[in-house]
Amino acid sequence: xxxxxxxxxxxxxxxxxxxxxxxxxxxxxxxxxxxxxxxxxxxxxxxxxxxxxxxxxxxxxxxxxxxxxxxxxxxxxxxxxxxxxxxxxxxxxxxxxxxxxxxxxxxxxxxxxxxxxxxxxxxxxxxxxxxxxxxxxxxxxxxxxxxxxxxxxxxxxxxxxxxxxxxxxxxxxxxxxxxxxxxxxxxxxxxxxxxxxxxxxxxxxxxxxxxxxxxxxxxxxxxxxxxxxxxxxxxxxxxxxxxxxxxxxxxxxxxxxxxxxxxxxxxxxxxxxxxxxxxxxxxxxxxxxxxxxxxxxxxxxxxxxxxxxxxxxxxxxxxxxxxxxxxxxxxxxxxxxxxxxxxxxxxxxxxxxxxxxxxxxxxxxxxxxxxxxxxxxxxxxxxxxxxxxxxxxxxxxxxxxxxxxxxxxxxxxxxxxxxxxxxxxxxxxxxxx
Amino acid sequence: xxxxxxxxxxxxxxxxxxxxxxxxxxxxxxxxxxxxxxxxxxxxxxxxxxxxxxxxxxxxxxxxxxxxxxxxxxxxxxxxxxxxxxxxxxxxxxxxxxxxxxxxxxxxxxxxxxxxxxxxxxxxxxxxxxxxxxxxxxxxxxxxxxxxxxxxxxxxxxxxxxxxxxxxxxxxxxxxxxxxxxxxxxxxxxxxxxxxxxxxxxxxxxxxxxxxxxxxxxxxxxxxxxxxxxxxxxxxxxxxxxxxxxxxxxxxxxxxx
Numbered sequence: 001x002x003x004x005x006x007x008x009x010x011x012x013x014x015x016x017x018x019x020x021x022x023x024x025x026x027x028x029x030x031x032x033x034x035x036x037x038x039x040x041x042x043x044x045x046x047x048x049x050x051x052x053x054x055x056x057x058x059x060x061x062x063x064x065x066x067x068x069x070x071x072x073x074x075x076x077x078x079x080x081x082x083x084x085x086x087x088x089x090x091x092x093x094x095x096x097x098x099x100x101x102x103x104x105x106x107x108x109x110x111x112x113x114x115x116x117x118x119x120x121x122x123x124x125x126x127x128x129x130x131x132x133x134x135x136x137x138x139x140x141x142x143x144x145x146x147x148x149x150x151x152x153x154x155x156x157x158x159x160x161x162x163x164x165x166x167x168x169x170x171x172x173x174x175x176x177x178x179x180x181x182x183x184x185x186x187x188x189x190x191x192x193x194x195x196x197x198x199x200x201x202x203x204x205x206x207x208x209x210x211x212x213x214x215x216x217x218x219x220x221x222x223x224x225x226x227x228x229x230x231x232x233x234x235x236x237x238x239x240x241x242x243x244x245x246x247x248x249x250x251x252x253x254x255x256x257x258x259x260x261x262x263x264x265x266x267x268x269x270x271x272x273x274x275x276x277x278x279x280x281x282x283x284x285x286x287x288x289x290x291x292x293x294x295x296x297x298x299x300x301x302x303x304x305x306x307x308x309x310x311x312x313x314x315x316x317x318x319x320x321x322x323x324x325x326x327x328x329x330x331x332x333x334x335x336x337x338x339x340x341x342x343x344x345x346x347x348x349x350x351x352x353x354x355x356x357x358x359x360x361x362x363x364x365x366x367x368x369x370x371x372x373x374x375x376x377x378x379x380x381x382x383x384x385x386x387x388x389x390x391x392x393x394x395x396x397x398x399x400x401x402x403x404x405x406x407x408x409x410x411x412x413x414x415x416x417x418x419x420x421x422x423x424x425x426x427x428x429x430x431x432x433x
Numbered sequence: 434x435x436x437x438x439x440x441x442x443x444x445x446x447x448x449x450x451x452x453x454x455x456x457x458x459x460x461x462x463x464x465x466x467x468x469x470x471x472x473x474x475x476x477x478x479x480x481x482x483x484x485x486x487x488x489x490x491x492x493x494x495x496x497x498x499x500x501x502x503x504x505x506x507x508x509x510x511x512x513x514x515x516x517x518x519x520x521x522x523x524x525x526x527x528x529x530x531x532x533x534x535x536x537x538x539x540x541x542x543x544x545x546x547x548x549x550x551x552x553x554x555x556x557x558x559x560x561x562x563x564x565x566x567x568x569x570x571x572x573x574x575x576x577x578x579x580x581x582x583x584x585x586x587x588x589x590x591x592x593x594x595x596x597x598x599x600x601x602x603x604x605x606x607x608x609x610x611x612x613x614x615x616x617x618x619x620x621x622x623x624x625x626x627x628x629x630x631x632x633x634x635x636x637x638x639x640x641x642x643x644x645x646x647x648x649x650x651x652x653x654x655x656x657x658x659x660x661x662x663x664x665x666x667x668x669x670x671x672x673x674x675x676x677x678x679x680x681x682x683x684x685x686x687x688x689x690x
Contacts, residue, residue, distance in 0.1 A: 115512075147455070148500050328643075340569070340583065341457075342629075343629055344456075344457055345457075346457035346458075364675075367668035368634065370664050371668050372460075375467050377550075383667075
């Protein structure tokens with residue numbers, strides 16, 4: 001106990017210092033973890049309503065935010081790691097803000113976003129009661145090496161979950177995980193068969209193979225997405241229960257699938273307390289996480305910032321935003337957090353940008369991006385590797401018009417800082433660091 | 434501007450685009466097909482899947498990297514078309530085999546458990562599985578000038594005594610991290626670990642393959658057009674400058690966790 005208190009005080013002090021400095025959400029957690037390695041397990045053990053882990057390649061941040069919002073709308077105190085710091089230390093850092101020195105976390109439910117590898121590290125310390133497994137796609141293969149390895153990480157996490165595992169019934173890498181599970185409840189989320197033809201745009205068909213395995217027919221605990229039009233949708237649990245129809249603030253089919261996943265999991269966590277009206281209200285008001293189609297007001301005109309980090313994500317983003325073409329910039333960096341191997345750009349089709357062209361490419365790999373677009377016969381007006389110069393040039397050339405920037409992670413963080421400085425958005429650049 | 438009348442038809446075969454095409458290898462096929470057209474030839478891209486008959490005409494072959502599960506899915510088919518591939522290679526057909534397909538074009542792959550998996554033997558190389566991966570940016574000197582890309586492999590490849598490499602490592606690991614060789618070259622067959630993908634940013638290599646393919650397809654010497662490669666040249670030289678400045682094969686990891 002004494003050791004835990006010391007760890008919490010050390011971590012809290014550093015967290016305060018880091019906040020004053022304006023960044024760095026994982027460092028305080030690192031310090032607390034060094035002082036007391038068991039702090040995470042001990043503190044989370046006091047959370048009565050469940051420890052929910054959200055993981056998968058794409059949509060973690062959006063889904064976690066939606067799930068936390070739904071559960072909070074039911075009057076529960078939710079502990080979550082909303083900063084996109086999806087590693088164990090990020091969880092610990094977020095926790096330090098919520099606990100007293102005695103080590104009690106004031107929360108009914110913990111909803112934690114963890115990347116595939118850190119989800120497993122986390123599960124070694126703390127048994128999740130619920131796991132939500134979204135999808136498996138190529139993402140930073142230089143880190144996880146192979147997609148099969150990623151799928152195995154998710155299967156191991158599912159096996160370590162004590163109560164309920166929620167699986168994607170449209171992703172064969174994910175629903176096949178059910179085969180090896182026993183002693184826990186399995187639920188599924190997915191899209192209604194009527195829009196199943198749109199699933200290939202969300203998954204990567206080229207790394208999936210025809211095999212006999214199919215998920216079991218949906219039960220009344222499995223959420224199915226029904227789209228009404230491009231903005232309105234409903235989530236159905238059997239013939240008698242429905243959430244929606246409603247529209248999200250965030251655009252696109254991928255966000256609707258995330259809402260379906262979050263709602264299916266919220267229903268599993270809340271049990272008899274689950275209410276469709278409260279869920280609808282929460283989903284209607286939840287805002288896009290940073291860089292997931294967030295809209296910045298530039299002199300009265302919208303600038304959309306869209307994070308792209310792997311082929312599936314970029315393809316979904318292009319199809320989501322392609323219906324409303326605006327002046328476009330693409331910024332590609334190749335730091336560790338971006339993915340150092342930019343080969344993945346060749347697994348994305350940019351044909352949808354051909355008609356209007358691309359105004360600017362930027363980032364360390366600006367010329368590689370322009371070359372990629374050239375092979376898809378997309379005209380590029382300007383190439384400027386320097387992000388500040390590119391942003392200024394782009395916004396000056398398209399002053400008074402809506403604009404859009406597709407960017408990798410570190411390019412996005414740099415652009416957010418620049419935008420915060422240019423347009424005086426208080427606290428804007430801090431989120432997500 | 435390509436001329437209006439075609440100089441001939443080149444059949445480009447992409448081996449196993451589903452199973453062995455995970456690191457943007459499709460980019461090599463896109464690049465070859467686009468450049469063939471820009472040089473004034475017609476191109477027919479043929480995707481070869483396991484179990485399908487191998488095309489009668491094949492002037493240029495491309496194969497990419499895959500996962501272990503992908504490799505096991507193509508082994509049986511490689512056994513079926515192996516004699517054909519060996520015949521085409523010996524006859525001078527240009528081929529570019531990246532990463533996993535490079536290994537399978539060698540004599541054997543020996544797993545970390547010591548199990549020996551035979552390869553096609555087109556290239557005199559043997560690869561051993563290792564627990565550590567060789568990952569990072571890589572710069573080579575080749576007969577087509579400097580070549581840049583990204584390597585990501587756990588296999589360590591050794592060249593046979595008479596086997597020529599594809600290039601000499603200037604920055605990075607290469608075949609095995611020891612002898613400064615990268616890839617292998619026999620006749621017009623190039624094996625390499627370079628992703629990037631390799632061809633778009635290194636168009637001289639792409640055009641060498643296309644030249645050999647054009648000669649085989651038409652029976653005449655390659656008749657190239659002027660192609661504007663300023664974007665590729667800029668992308669390549671900038672990346673080479675960065676990697677040389679770092680001086681090692683590993684890009685410095687940004688602290689994320």
